[in-house]
Amino acid sequence: MTSTFFILIILLAVVAAVIGHNHLSIIPLPLYFIFVGIVISLFPLYHNFTFNPELFLFFVVTPLLYNEAQSASRYWIGRGAINIASLSIALVIATVVIVGAALHLLFPVLPLALAFALCAIVTPTDASAVSAFAKPNPNFQIPFTILQNESLFNDASGFVAFDLALLAFATGTFSVNGAVGVFILEFLGGLVIGAIIGALFHFVRKQLIAFGDDRPFVMIALELIVPFLVYFTAEHLNLSGILAVVAAGLVQGVENDNLQLISTRMQLVRANIWEIVEEALTGFIFILLGVSLPTIISHITSRTPGLLLQLILLGFVLYGLKLVIRLLWTRYLVWMHVQSKHRWTDSWLMAVSGASGTISLSLAFLLPTITNHNATIDRNALIFVVSIVILLSLTVAAITVPKITQLPAATVEEKPLAQWTREMIMTAMNHIRNNTDHPAEAQIVVDALSQQLHQTNRSNHRERRKLYELAYAAEHAAITEMHTHGEITADEFKYYKEFLDLSLLTVDNNLVQNLLLRIRFGIHTGRLYQDLQTGQDMFFTTPLIAEQYYWQKQFAAHHEDIRPIEEVGFQAALAALKGYRHEKGSGITVELHAVQRFYRERHRRINMPSPDEQVVYQLFLAAFHAEYEFFQAAINRGDITIDMAEALQQHIVFDEMAYIQNNGTFIN
Template sequence: MNAIEVILAMLAAVVASGYLARLSPLSLPLPLPLVQIALGALIAGVFHAGVTLDPATFFLLFLPPLLFLDGWRIPKSGLARDRAVVLELALGLVLFTVLGAGFLIHWMIPAMPLAVAFALAAIVSPTDPVAVSAIAARTRMPKRLMHILEGESLLNDASGLVCFRFAVAAALTGTFSLAGAALTFLWLALAGVAVGAGTTLAISLGQRWLAPRVGEESGSSILLSLLTPFAAYLLAEAAHASGILAAVAAGITTSYVELRGRTTAATRVQRAAVWDTVQFTLNGMMFVLLGEQLPRILQGAMASVEQSGHLSPWWLAVYALAINAGLALLRLAWVWVSLRLTMYAARRRGEAVRKPHWRLVVATALAGVRGAITLAGVLTLPLLTPAGEPFPARDLAVFLATAVILISLLTASIGLPRLLDGLELPEEPAERQEEDLGRRQAAQAAIAAIEQAQFHALREAADADVYANAAAHVISLYQHRLALDGSVPGDTDPEQLRKADRAEREMRLAGLRAERETLFALARQDRISDHTARRLVRELDLMESRAR
């Protein structure tokens, strides 16, 4: 069985995992990554073969598109509103976790060098929003809490991976300078963000210049969006900046460029479907690949345990449970202290503060699920040192990171639904108000545009009554949305119906274009969030595709 056939089998396993995960009862949800890991181990057992990827290649193939998509789709208004809490979790908690968990790991496993222990702590510090969303889909979780967790995961991916990079460099060279690391971090961050944003802007300007001259092909535009994160990543790495931050910045910039509304509806609909498929495939492939390598990783981890003086393989379980307990306690302590400081600062500003229920605090700590980023990062640990010797305790570090992913997934999938069950959550009217504002003003703009289109059609078309009836029909639909009275005229003659259908389609398209332009304008003015605008525009895009 050659490598290509194994990869095809892994892709089939990703497809099968989506169905198998849905077979689990709602009372005991089965996380999708666990199913994919099990299928990967099954592939390794059946084929007795595996796929060995160079760590740098693995990092390049999987991380840029996932980070780009996170930056693209995360609600920016919620991120700005809760920026203080997000930064406390994404930056402060990461450093707190690296120090606390790093010393804990080295104390438990003296055979693992301190630099490698810090690298392991750094790579298990980022949380995974995809895993949390999959678990939260089966239970009620406050949207604001989900937005905070998504913002945290977006930024702690970058901070955790940068810390991981420094720790690995220290393990390879045996030296570490705090001042040098601080300066390097500034360059990595600032240059990475600049390269990522610049890449997206340059591609957008190029498309804007080409489209009026040669037209726009949906396939080319979608392929270009898929290549954007790789371009940002490679350009940043060539400039010795952070490719991770470049991919994130490229995604965030893309979300703002998207608000200009220059992409066609068909392209947006097709692009969203392609990116959803890419996200599902990449996440699934990483976990299947982990399961495929799990037997070999376990053997190497057992050898590392023997070097530490423990002959029983059960010490692996002890290490994994202890690290997970340490991570949970560190996160809970940070969340509690961070909440107290935030409430204190709000009271000093004279703001009304509502103390959250203790179960929400524990849920915030429990929702720190590790996933794809942790897995992709730990698999990039070098295979050899510069001296040509095996990287110290590499298999043990990969195994422990894998165990952290599995245990955190199980803990959250079992604990979160029970923790939040029956909890009365506060109402969050802001999103509903934004949606109402968007729909109302878009409908008003659509009526004005249809009236304008009707005026031009009546001057140029021979069948003026057909266009008048079509315009009245479409306007009545918008008036119904605005809670006004309207009538729906009809006709039974087939030829007239066909003419009415063509005229109505023109009126509908005119109204949809006006709605979309208004929604983009409202988002640019920060009167509605980009998340709300994107959801409403997607509805309009689907309507336009159906109308066409």
């Protein structure tokens, strides 16, 4: 029960960290995760928290690598096979041997085998974390593609090298021939077994699609099972489970490429699920480091005074040596596919982008407890050094990568995506406003589209309340003037004033007030129609809408008409809001939009005929079509790039899906 609660706490912590990063993205997201983890460690329940490293590898690392593999480009993997071998195998071996030996010479307190293990841990690179820092720049597309492919395969190489180093430390002996044999067996054997199992599931999923059984639940459930089954099978055969997972992911990626427009709903669900799983698991790993870090530091300082500073220096030296080797290697031993005019810049980008991240931290947590109590360097010390390298590499990447990839000022997009999106939505709104044949339906579509213009703005409750009171006062004055001039009866004036007073209560959205209003409208409507079901329906209708329907029926029951009165009040309220806007000299704020939308919807429900669902559907299609035409025209003029157009198209596609799933909510 404690472990389950801890997982829930971590999920909440991941959410908090992601929200924080969304508002201050200059700080790398992993640092947010670590900080939140440190905060969690302050609670007594999570002091000295321990977990099973094998379960950690099985349930956390395996799905991460599988998703990374199936998302990789098979085309670039084929073209970049030489670079993959160079960076993911040769560079890993060179880094482990050269840097490991150097660390042992510079820091004799670190045994040679553990120095090799430490280097193996930090060789996997986190291309996804680094790519988040980069600015969109077509000049560096090839370096980032090379980095993505390297990241996929050097994860597996790092795991194999890590296992060999730990084996040498545990046995005290090391055979080059034996190590090479084990490396080849685990590497190739893992790839073969993973490819076989991946191909088998590929066939099963293909048959399910052919027979029409490709429901998202069935397909996604099978896909989530694959990495665990592959890893378990490979490890049982003493092969590399990590490489087997990578191979299975690559095979699965081939199926995803071939699907194209087939089983599109499953593909969309799959993409969303894997995005959530990946971000949650990545956050879990770094938060776990934050939870463990205070205990690790406390353990180090209590055992050997002064060791903490030595370990920090060790982390800096390890990162520096790794960076130098990586810079020279990428400059002289990496094929760039095309001639580059900024070859050293490419190498610097690939060097600083070789940041350690999720997989390195996962390997660190897999370190066994060192049984030699006289050893100065133990598991906690090694995890701490790895943490220093991760933090240092991510910080350097966060600072340097944006500067390297920054486009010259003259070629920067003049308008950001948010502005293009706004213009696209306003184009669709203006297109629908021109429809005079169906004013009620057009108003529904325009209001729905206009909400998107203000969805990212925070609403000020006091300012919104002030606007409601301004509109209320204007409407009240207009109705009073109608009564004074004898245009409405005393009863109509009395009932409409009560209608206005209750409206001011409903817009507050107060829970207690809404409950009381639901009861009131439900009882009165039930009495009015002598029908319990009608009263019950009114009770379960939001008071904002129920009140308007209620007073329509009340006026009708007294042989009176609320519509001309509401028309006068509506025009007076909008005129007051328009005057306020001109007085302040500002545009439509989120508060002003909300109040205007309330009055337009009320006016539609009371004064316009009931909307036709089919007409609403047709107008939404027309709005989406207008948005498509907008960005197509922008592409033809050369105003936006293909990437920008794809982002706008994705916006429209998601809007269409949201409408299809919730079309009933627009008719009320």
